[in-house]
Amino acid sequence: MTATGEPTNVLVVDDLPEKILVYRTILGELNQNLITAGSGEEALRAVLAYDFAVILLDVQMPGMNGLETASLIRRRKRSAHTPIIFLTAFADEVRATEGYAQGAVDYITTPVVPAILRAKVRVFADLYRMTQQVRRQAEERIALAEERTRRAAAEEANQRLAFLTHAGAVLAGSLDQSVIAQDAIRLSLSYLADAAVLVTVPVDGRDSRVLRGRNSSSGSILETDLERAVLGHELDSAVDQATSENATIPLSETVLAVPLRVRGQVTAVLGLSRQQTGRSFPAADIAVAETLASRVAMALENARLYHEVQQADRQKNEFLSMLAHELRNPLAPIRNATEVLNHDGIDADRIRWAHGVIDRQLTHLVRLVDDLLDVSRITLGKIRLAVERVDLETVVTQAVEAVRPLVDKFRHQLAVAFPGHPVHVQGDPTRLIQVFANLLNNAAKYTEPGGRIDLTVEVKVPPAGDGSPVPALAEVRIRDTGVGIAPELLPTVFDLFTQASRSLDRSQGGLGIGLTLVRRLVEMHGGFVEARSTGIGHGSEFTVFLPVAETPHAPSPIEAPSGAHNQNEPAPLRIVIIDDNTDGAESLADLIGLLGHQARTAYDGPTGIDVVRAFEPDIVLLDIGLPGMDGFEVARRLRSDPVTRGATLITISGYGRDEDRALSREAGCAYHFVKPVEIRSLQTMFSALRSSMHSGTHAS
Numbered sequence: 287m288t289a290t291g292e293p294t295n296v297l298v299v300d301d302l303p304e305k306i307l308v309y310r311t312i313l314g315e316l317n318q319n320l321i322t323a324g325s326g327e328e329a330l331r332a333v334l335a336y337d338f339a340v341i342l343l344d345v346q347m348p349g350m351n352g353l354e355t356a357s358l359i360r361r362r363k364r365s366a367h368t369p370i371i372f373l374t375a376f377a378d379e380v381r382a383t384e385g386y387a388q389g390a391v392d393y394i395t396t397p398v399v400p401a402i403l404r405a406k407v408r409v410f411a412d413l414y415r416m417t418q419q420v421r422r423q424a425e426e427r428i429a430l431a432e433e434r435t436r437r438a439a440a441e442e443a444n445q446r447l448a449f450l451t452h453a454g455a456v457l458a459g460s461l462d463q464s465v466i467a468q469d470a471i472r473l474s475l476s477y478l479a480d481a482a483v484l485v486t487v488p489v490d491g492r493d494s495r496v497l498r499g500r501n502s503s504s505g506s507i508l509e510t511d512l513e514r515a516v517l518g519h520e521l522d523s524a525v526d527q528a529t530s531e532n533a534t535i536p537l538s539e540t541v542l543a544v545p546l547r548v549r550g551q552v553t554a555v556l557g558l559s560r561q562q563t564g565r566s567f568p569a570a571d572i573a574v575a576e577t578l579a580s581r582v583a584m585a586l587e588n589a590r591l592y593h594e595v596q597q598a599d600r601q602k603n604e605f606l607s608m609l610a611h612e613l614r615n616p617l618a619p620i621r622n623a624t625e626v627l628n629h630d631g632i633d634a635d636r637i638r639w640a641h642g643v644i645d646r647q648l649t650h651l652v653r654l655v656d657d658l659l660d661v662s663r664i665t666l667g668k669i670r671l672a673v674e675r676v677d678l679e680t681v682v683t684q685a686v687e688a689v690r691p692l693v694d695k696f697r698h699q700l701a702v703a704f705p706g707h708p709v710h711v712q713g714d715p716t717r718l719i720q721v722f723a724n725l726l727n728n729a730a731k732y733t734e735p736g737g738r739i740d741l742t743v744e745v746k747v748p749p750a751g752d753g754s755p756v757p758a759l760a761e762v763r764i765r766d767t768g769v770g771i772a773p774e775l776l777p778t779v780f781d782l783f784t785q786a787s788r789s790l791d792r793s794q795g796g797l798g799i800g801l802t803l804v805r806r807l808v809e810m811h812g813g814f815v816e817a818r819s820t821g822i823g824h825g826s827e828f829t830v831f832l833p834v835a836e837t838p839h840a841p842s843p844i845e846a847p848s849g850a851h852n853q854n855e856p857a858p859l860r861i862v863i864i865d866d867n868t869d870g871a872e873s874l875a876d877l878i879g880l881l882g883h884q885a886r887t888a889y890d891g892p893t894g895i896d897v898v899r900a901f902e903p904d905i906v907l908l909d910i911g912l913p914g915m916d917g918f919e920v921a922r923r924l925r926s927d928p929v930t931r932g933a934t935l936i937t938i939s940g941y942g943r944d945e946d947r948a949l950s951r952e953a954g955c956a957y958h959f960v961k962p963v964e965i966r967s968l969q970t971m972f973s974a975l976r977s978s979m980h981s982g983t984h985a986s
Contacts (some may be wrong), residue, residue: 294339294411295319299329299355300373301347305396309342312400318411326350330358333365339414340407345374345385356388369410373398446574449477453578457585461592468508470556470582471499475506478575479558485525486554501562525555539566544575546583556582616647652962671714671810675835678709678743678760685722686741692730693739703742709760710835713811721807724800725764725828732826733768740765745834758834759813765827771819779817780805808832859883859972862901864894864920865909865938874907877965883972891915895923898930905975908955910939910946921953934975938963
């Protein structure tokens with residue numbers, strides 16, 4: 287009988303070649319792969335190289351006998367269960383027992399009966415083939431299951447990736463926060479949950495807002511502006527937990543809450559529920575929920591920033607429009623006054639009236655430009671405070687005096703109350719006067735005629751939570767009975783380009799940047815300012831808080847500036863004005879002539895140098911922005927020329943930055959004035975220069 291199926295490996299181990307030949311003859315008709323070995327060592331090498339269906343092993347072999355060889359074969363893991371049939375001429379019971387102990391499955395005595403040997407080998411060969419077939423089938427089933435698992439995982443991963451890709455496209459399709467929030471709920475319902483909520487984290491005392499969605503037989507249902515009570519206990523607890531612990535925490539298998547973070551802060555929580563279907567949240571779905579929450583947070587933040595940019599741009603445009611309006615307003619009366627002055631035969635009263643109009647409107651224009659420059663300098667960090675020990679009552683009193691004409695104009699009642707002891711702060715008195723005058727000016731402008739303004743100064747010590755000493759604060763509170771401020775404008779009333787519509791009309795003018803200046807200047811003094819109002823028609827209250835100076839000491843004496851020009855002083859000054867603005871140069875020369883000095887003009891740099899060389903002036907008033915050769919180059923050339931280096935160079939320019947002043951000094955200019963310069967300032971400076979020249983202390 288011939289064996290069927292794939293041939294298997296059969297190992298025959300015997301030290302006698304003639305027996306090996308007999309076994310080959312007997313087993314040849316089985317069509318198996320017969321491998322022979324003449325010793326135990328050869329058998330072990332064969333076992334290392336091949337897998338066998340059965341091993342025929344002679345017991346009596348020189349060197350390593352069959353029992354020892356079987357023991358070593360059994361120790362190898364791969365061959366530990368290979369069937370071993372012992373062949374021996376001595377089949378006593380003791381030897382058979384020892385053979386079975388070494389793992390033998392059968393014992394055949396020699397000389398063997400061919401039919402028996404073939405039958406036993408055939409059985410083990412068939413058994414080996416069946417085992418191998420079962421193993422292959424099992425491996426195929428495992429491989430198939432693994433392939434199905436991998437395919438399912440890949441499909442799920444593709445679904446998650448497709449969902450997140452779709453979610454990114456949807457969330458990027460809008461810059462409206464409410465639309466993005468609704469899209470986030472719809473996306474969650476389409477893939478992650480049976481019900482979803484988006485809960486904003488309360489800020490600035492506002493309540494949290496809830497957007498809820500749920501799946502129904504008719505589709506997704508969205509509900510907006512709900513109370514937290516609608517969430518249910520489990521989902522509400524999950525939202526609280528995610529907010530407080532700043533982490534993604536599944537409260538149960540079917541409820542999940544994911545925080546939305548912006549720059550490390552939790553701004554909202556996305557709550558997901560699968561309670562309706564009872565499905566749990568595996569790790570992969572939690573990861574998808576976290577990624578979705580991250581993208582929703584990013585989309586909401588982008589929408590917020592876009593809204594802020596739009597609002598800022600709108601406020602900027604409104605501000606520029608208002609700026610143009612406010613800058614044009616003074617020009618109309620100035621032009622009208624100049625037209626009046628151009629008429630022949632006008633009397634002295636009308637001339638004084640025209641001069642008054644021009645002076646008032648010019649003062650208003652200068653104030654507007656100064657406010658703009660102050661905001662720019664403070665924003666860029668260019669303002670430097672001249673800090674000293676300041677009596678708060680003194681600066682407040684000067685601020686009150688500055689706004690007294692406006693208060694009297696509107697017939698307001700102004701009450702000022704100081705504590706019964708001096709209050710000192712460290713600050714720049716000029717800037718502090720500017721702060722309080724600005725606030726008082728606003729109170730007067732935005733209060734109807736006959737209203738009331740109260741200014742109180744107090745010192746308070748804030749409570750310290752840990753018992754440590756806390757510096758005292760000076761509080762300057764200005765309260766009015768004016769038109770008030772709308773609640774929605776209070777948070778931004780100090781912001782640049784924010785103009786609250788407080789006045790009854792625009793007749794009072796102004797750029798709406800005064801409060802920005804107030805806040806920035808107060809902060810530079812180490813304090814802060816607050817605004818309060820219960821609404822339109824209920825007045826406003828502004829409070830400035832400044833740290834009280836610790837150690838009092840006697841105030842430093844203040845030198846009074848040299849005042850009016852002494853008309854009896856001899857030897858008028860010789861002055862050259864170099865400015866490409868012809869009207870500006872000639873009008874300034876006329877004014878200087880009225881002060882009793884001699885003036886010459888030039889309208890460009892080279893001509894100006896020639897005029898200085900010819901006239902040999904005491905003072906050169908020099909514009910920076912000259913055509914061709916700028917004022918700095920003119921100054922350097924005048925300084926390098928022995929004929930002209932003795933003149934005092936004074937810059938009068940529209941450029942007033944710290945860098946411009948430094949460049950003036952480097953070019954050799956002794957003073958730097960910003961246009962339009964007050965004639966009284968020039969007059970005071972002329973008197974000081976003439977005095978120093980007469981006393982012999984003047985230096986170029």
